[in-house]
Amino acid sequence: MIFIKQGLSSTKGQTEENTAVAVGYAKEELISHSQELFACPPEVLIGALLGKTETAFTIAETKQFIQNFLQRKVQE
Template sequence: MAGRGKKNNVATIIPVYPREELLAKSEALFGVKPEVLHGALHGDVRAEFPLEEVKSMIKSFLKRRIS
């Protein structure tokens, strides 16, 4: 059986999106207001982010304790 047991060495490309676009469409993409996304991204100087990472950052931000 040809091809059986061989691994495909193709790298997975993860799309990234500009911060401004994510903020503009935060309610449609993540179900949160832009202010929440801004708080979740605060301190991260990158200009582009993958969606799954942003979702994780939002979840973490919303679980933080307020002191």
């Protein structure tokens, strides 16, 4: 599991606000739990992540990748 800190940085005495911590998971971990997390078989998630160079993904972005993959037109 990888933690990614996102938010606004402090500038000229202002405090840091709107800080959110996004949790990234390894591709293999997401694939092994694809049915529980995304209600799809591992093969669908493998196809959705095909060609991605990142090593960790958040749940939200992975759901978006799956949705984009399933809506993609089939090439002949």
